[in-house]
Amino acid sequence: MKLLLSIARMIDTCNEWVGRVAQWLIVALVLVFIYESVMRKGFSAPQIWFTEVSYFLFGYYILFGSAYTFLHGGHVSIDLFSERLPEKWRHRLAIACLIGFTLVFSFAMIKGGLPIAINSWQAGELGHSFWRPPIAHFRSVIPAAFLLIFLQGVSFLIKHIAALRGEQS
Amino acid sequence: MTDTLLLLFVALITIGALFLGHSVALTFGGLGIILGLIFVGPAVLPIAVTKTYSVMVSFPLIAIPLFIFMAYILECSGVAQRMFNGIRDLVAPIPGGLAIAVTIVCTVFAASTGIIGASIVSMGVLAGPYLLENKYDKRLTVGTIMAGGTLGILIPPSMLLIVLGAVAGISVGQLFIGAIIPGLLLSLLYVIYIFVICCRNPALGPPVAPEDMDVLRVRLVRGMISVTPPVLLMLTVLGSIFFGIATPSEAGAIGAFAAIILMVCYGQFNMKNMRYATTATIKTSCMVMFIIVGVNIFSAVFMAMGCGKTLGSLFEALGNQWLFFAMVMLLIYLLGMIIDWTAILMLLVPIFFPIAKDVYGVDPFWFGMMVAINLQVSFLSPPFGYALFFMKSLQLPGVTLGDIYRGSLPFIALQVVGLIIVALFPQTVTFLTDLAFAQ
Amino acid sequence: KQKVIKWRVQDTFAAGIALSWSGEILARTINDIVRTENYRLEIEYHYGSELFPMAETFEAARTGALDAAIGWPGFLKGLNSALVLFGSFPNSYTPEDFAIWYYYGGGRQLADEVYGKYNMKPFAAGGGGIEGGLWSNVKVTKPEDFKGLKIRCPGFSEDILTMLGATTMAISPDEIYLAMDRGVVDAAEFSFPAGDVSISLHEVADYLIVPAWWQTAMITLLAVNMDSYNKLPDELKPLLEYATKVSYIMSFAKWEYSNIDAIETFTKAGTKITKLEDETIEELERLTVQLAEQEAGKNPDFLKVAKSQYNFLKGYGQWRSHSKPYGQGKVHKYWPNFVDENPQFPWITDKRDNAYFGIFETAGN
Ligand code: NA
Ligand code: NA
Numbered sequence: 001m002k003l004l005l006s007i008a009r010m011i012d013t014c015n016e017w018v019g020r021v022a023q024w025l026i027v028a029l030v031l032v033f034i035y036e037s038v039m040r041k042g043f044s045a046p047q048i049w050f051t052e053v054s055y056f057l058f059g060y061y062i063l064f065g066s067a068y069t070f071l072h073g074g075h076v077s078i079d080l081f082s083e084r085l086p087e088k089w090r091h092r093l094a095i096a097c098l099i100g101f102t103l104v105f106s107f108a109m110i111k112g113g114l115p116i117a118i119n120s121w122q123a124g125e126l127g128h129s130f131w132r133p134p135i136a137h138f139r140s141v142i143p144a145a146f147l148l149i150f151l152q153g154v155s156f157l158i159k160h161i162a163a164l165r166g167e168q169s
Numbered sequence: 170m171t172d173t174l175l176l177l178f179v180a181l182i183t184i185g186a187l188f189l190g191h192s193v194a195l196t197f198g199g200l201g202i203i204l205g206l207i208f209v210g211p212a213v214l215p216i217a218v219t220k221t222y223s224v225m226v227s228f229p230l231i232a233i234p235l236f237i238f239m240a241y242i243l244e245c246s247g248v249a250q251r252m253f254n255g256i257r258d259l260v261a262p263i264p265g266g267l268a269i270a271v272t273i274v275c276t277v278f279a280a281s282t283g284i285i286g287a288s289i290v291s292m293g294v295l296a297g298p299y300l301l302e303n304k305y306d307k308r309l310t311v312g313t314i315m316a317g318g319t320l321g322i323l324i325p326p327s328m329l330l331i332v333l334g335a336v337a338g339i340s341v342g343q344l345f346i347g348a349i350i351p352g353l354l355l356s357l358l359y360v361i362y363i364f365v366i367c368c369r370n371p372a373l374g375p376p377v378a379p380e381d382m383d384v385l386r387v388r389l390v391r392g393m394i395s396v397t398p399p400v401l402l403m404l405t406v407l408g409s410i411f412f413g414i415a416t417p418s419e420a421g422a423i424g425a426f427a428a429i430i431l432m433v434c435y436g437q438f439n440m441k442n443m444r445y446a447t448t449a450t451i452k453t454s455c456m457v458m459f460i461i462v463g464v465n466i467f468s469a470v471f472m473a474m475g476c477g478k479t480l481g482s483l484f485e486a487l488g489n490q491w492l493f494f495a496m497v498m499l500l501i502y503l504l505g506m507i508i509d510w511t512a513i514l515m516l517l518v519p520i521f522f523p524i525a526k527d528v529y530g531v532d533p534f535w536f537g538m539m540v541a542i543n544l545q546v547s548f549l550s551p552p553f554g555y556a557l558f559f560m561k562s563l564q565l566p567g568v569t570l571g572d573i574y575r576g577s578l579p580f581i582a583l584q585v586v587g588l589i590i591v592a593l594f595p596q597t598v599t600f601l602t603d604l605a606f607a608q
Numbered sequence: 609k610q611k612v613i614k615w616r617v618q619d620t621f622a623a624g625i626a627l628s629w630s631g632e633i634l635a636r637t638i639n640d641i642v643r644t645e646n647y648r649l650e651i652e653y654h655y656g657s658e659l660f661p662m663a664e665t666f667e668a669a670r671t672g673a674l675d676a677a678i679g680w681p682g683f684l685k686g687l688n689s690a691l692v693l694f695g696s697f698p699n700s701y702t703p704e705d706f707a708i709w710y711y712y713g714g715g716r717q718l719a720d721e722v723y724g725k726y727n728m729k730p731f732a733a734g735g736g737g738i739e740g741g742l743w744s745n746v747k748v749t750k751p752e753d754f755k756g757l758k759i760r761c762p763g764f765s766e767d768i769l770t771m772l773g774a775t776t777m778a779i780s781p782d783e784i785y786l787a788m789d790r791g792v793v794d795a796a797e798f799s800f801p802a803g804d805v806s807i808s809l810h811e812v813a814d815y816l817i818v819p820a821w822w823q824t825a826m827i828t829l830l831a832v833n834m835d836s837y838n839k840l841p842d843e844l845k846p847l848l849e850y851a852t853k854v855s856y857i858m859s860f861a862k863w864e865y866s867n868i869d870a871i872e873t874f875t876k877a878g879t880k881i882t883k884l885e886d887e888t889i890e891e892l893e894r895l896t897v898q899l900a901e902q903e904a905g906k907n908p909d910f911l912k913v914a915k916s917q918y919n920f921l922k923g924y925g926q927w928r929s930h931s932k933p934y935g936q937g938k939v940h941k942y943w944p945n946f947v948d949e950n951p952q953f954p955w956i957t958d959k960r961d962n963a964y965f966g967i968f969e970t971a972g973n
Contacts, residue, residue, distance in 0.1 A: 034422060055226045071453060099552045101186075211673075
């Protein structure tokens with residue numbers, strides 16, 4: 001259990017840092033929009049990369065921020081009934097939900113997302129705009145981010161099991 | 170019949186699963202995958218992945234984190250506090266004055282964007298804590314913000330009306346104009362309600378006590394001074410969308426940028442505040458976006474299962490126009506609890522609109538407006554309205570999910586009143602369109 | 609006992625917009641006629657975005673997540689630009705040209721070859737005519753008028769407009785109305801007139817700039833996942849092909865017929881229908897050729913298909929020039945005295961009627 005708990009802590013630290021980096025992407029997003037607005041309206045010189053770069057920043061931001069949000073309990077839940085359960089049952093229910101929903105969901109997203117990403121790398125898939133950037137990296141965001149969510153689910157799982165057995169995390 | 174049973178089964182399972190208290194987004198996602206594997210097959214995996222990808226490449230959704238960022242910057246730099254102090258000075262003697270002001274700001278917000286996530290979360294961040302500090306009843310506070318925020322999908326511009334127009338074959342312009350009076354009517358109902366209950370029980374939304382009030386002139390001057398810069402910012406941002414100078418996403422970015430400049434002007438620009446704002450923004454944005462992802466996946470699975478496609482024949486047999494109408498409204502409302510509004514429109518409109526038109530001779534335009542108003546109700550209604558989730562995620566001090574649910578109830582009642590008024594007096598939707606499309 | 613084979617199929621086009629008509633007709637025709645004593649093919653038809661996002665529909669058919677995709681294959685541009693040549697190309701074929709080239713001019717074999725590389729079996733399944741035009745709030749007639757405009761358009765027209773100094777924006781169909789209304793874009797193209805009406809574009813634009821040089825046809829393809837196709841009993845395969853031919857001609861007729869009503873709607877709404885100058889059309893044609901040469905230099909598949917298409921157009925063009933001024937471009941000047949002053953087209957108002965006469969369906973089977 002000690003080993004497992006230290007793994008859980010490692011996962012938490014990892015997602016903490018991913019989140020702390022990802023949180024600044026919003027500033028980049030604002031700057032890209034401002035730059036485009038100034039260039040388009042001020043100099044009639046819109047940037048051909050603008051739309052796709054904003055997709056990239058936005059996509060990276062919301063996907064890579066998600067495990068971090070999960071770590072900090074930011075994903076909203078309907079806890080009306082579960083919070084009235086005795087503590088032991090609360091942990092048991094949480095374990096069941098983590099396995100049944102979070103792990104199933106994130107595993108499916110990794111399994112479904114990997115072939116799409118790999119195929120995109122192999123085919124050298126390009127964006128549709130005149131800029132035509134390679135987008136394989138962007139296709140890879142989903143399996144990568146859901147791997148982090150999966151790991152975060154595992155970390156919570158370990159902590160709930162430890163709590164059930166009366167061990168401190 | 171088996172399809173109806175399947176639908177019922179799925180609805181019950183979903184409601185049960187969500188009440189287990191796990192993250193809503195992950196529950197929707199996980200449940201979508203499980204139901205998909207059982208009823209749809211392995212195709213559910215690429216469906217889920219590409220649905221998520223389409224959220225990542227949706228330009229309108231980029232507005233959500235940008236507006237949230239703007240709100241958190243205004244909040245942590247104290248600009249929001251100042252602004253609401255100013256508003257309080259201006260509305261001091263009016264019972265419920267602050268909540269009324271919030272409703273009015275929400276109405277202006279609604280006339281600028283069509284994305285409810287942006288307005289509910291921004292107003293929640295900006296006004297929520299302030300109303301609570303000023304001893305406003307917490308249920309009234311959250312109810313006001315959520316109801317005001319959902320106006321965004323009814324008052325034009327509105328994505329919902331655009332999609333409805335295309336699916337039902339109705340003019341979008343006509344829907345936009347038709348929605349103005351119902352939207353303003355709801356806004357007015359909210360204001361009247363807040364005023365009346367705060368008059369009857371001032372504890373719900375206490376006006377500033379006369380002995381604490383400065384003389385009118387001092388108050389007005391001070392109020393104007395503190396209100397002007399942030400209100401100017403908001404008006405610039407929302408106005409730039411209204412007059413077509415910027416898309417909502419661009420306006421959100423400009424708003425966030427301008428908010429940072431205000432922050433610098435008030436001497437609040439520092440690493441601590443920026444870190445606070447970016448941390449809060451990523452958590453709130455991911456929460457909102459992930460609910461959208463989860464619900465999107467679930468809705469796609471729902472469509473793939475073919476749920477409800479045979480419901481049409483049941484409705485044709487109802488025989489009575491008002492019974493048919495009531496059943497449609499009830500069904501839209503119930504589906505609104507578990508699937509996305511776009512899925513509802515795609516699922517139901519092709520079934521109901523021809524029946525409404527051919528069998529019952531209902532005016533499709535009026536019927537469309539009723540659908541839009543009703544969908545708006547479902548955003549706010551417990552247990553699974555989007556608005557409720559967004560509100561809860563803000564974790565306002567002392568506000569529980571129970572408060573949010575109860576806070577929404579009077580406003581849902583007001584929305585139903587609005588729905589009935591529009592049902593009984595179709596002029597409310599046709600008056601302006603007749604005027605505009607007279608030639 | 610008849611064995612039923614079920615296919616899950618998605619359209620690239622959403623419900624309600626007229627563009628989904630070829631998918632609807634095809635699904636109905638397949639369900640009606642693709643059957644023998646032993647087997648029956650049943651299509652579970654979904655509108656665009658119901659299961660997969662519109663842009664991912666063909667990808668889903670390719671990977672087997674769908675049994676087949678139906679719709680405009682322009683979304684495959686990122687995968688291989690040659691695939692798009694079977695959907696539309698600027699300044700190019702009409703639906704009649706395409707059918708001739710496809711069925712008799714070697715197009716079908718080329719489609720099999722190129723789509724086969726990506727694990728798909730293609731069938732032309734809908735022949736849409738030339739698009740309505742460019743919806744604009746700025747009057748455009750000369751090449752320089754494009755400079756600095758913000759325009760919504762997809763596919764290869766994006767490249768040509770960029771060459772002319774315009775900014776192009778990819779905006780999903782849902783958002784065009786707002787983007788035009790709020791001035792986020794100056795101009796936008798969407799579809800043929802009936803499609804444009806379905807998203808109310810005439811309400812937010814002053815001008816309709818014709819002709820629609822960027823899309824002289826919109827061919828919809830049924831692309832069947834190769835494994836699903838191979839599993840289909842051989843006796844059903846020719847029937848499936850039959851069904852696609854029915855939907856090609858029936859969707860063509862329905863789309864074109866409904867344009868009468870659409871143009872009437874534009875006229876009533878006060879749309880100023882403006883023609884591009886002849887030199888502009890010539891300049892656009894020149895740029896298209898330049899683009900085709902560029903793309904052919906980069907992509908051998910593109911070269912192969914485009915060469916066949918251009919060769920056909922060149923050969924057939926001779927005959928077309930003799931038939932001038934008749935053909936689809938002909939507008940009559942004199943009418944016999946029994947022609948109505950304002951002809952009425954009753955069934956246009958009931959868009960659900962697609963003049964389809966089912967064989968088994970009507971017998972209540
Ligand atoms: Na709105
Ligand atoms: Na088009």
